[in-house]
Amino acid sequence: MALTQEEIRKIITPLLLSGAKMLDRHCPRCGSPMFELNGRVFCPVCEYREKQKKTETGDVEKILKEKLNELASSLPEEIDELEKHLRVMEKIIELLERYKKLEGVK
Ligand SMILES: [Zn+2]
Incomplete structure (x- = not known):
């Protein structure tokens, strides 16, 4: 570029x-x-572009973690709803893991 x-x-x-x-x-x-x-x-x-990339990744991680905290602190009582909730949290955790791996490659 x-x-x-x-x-x-x-x-x-x-x-x-x-x-x-x-x-x-x-x-x-x-x-x-x-x-x-x-x-x-x-x-x-x-070097500048590398730094920019890292910042972006860091932001995504931060946003996902915030969402995860939000979900964890508002778990529904109803079992079906709870299951849906937990499934979303699982997805977020999966994404976070993937990001960590990305970071490790660099
Ligand atoms: Zn260059």
Whole structure:
């Protein structure tokens, strides 16, 4: 994926201001120029995108956990309803497990 104007403004500009050196090498993944800061060579765009992805995953996890708490604190008395309720909770837990596995791959 190519760089957007917003990414250039949000990632590259602050890096240059912080004293990072732009190298004349380009990232094989996104085509952005590579940077060097304190002896470390990296692609700021890929790092930024990774961080964004993690935040998104974290948010989904948070939302699911909130829903789960909500369901757990409002269990119905009626047995059929209770079963439905528990089935939804089970699904949420399954999803959470899957997310944890996704996180582990990274
Ligand atoms: Zn890159």
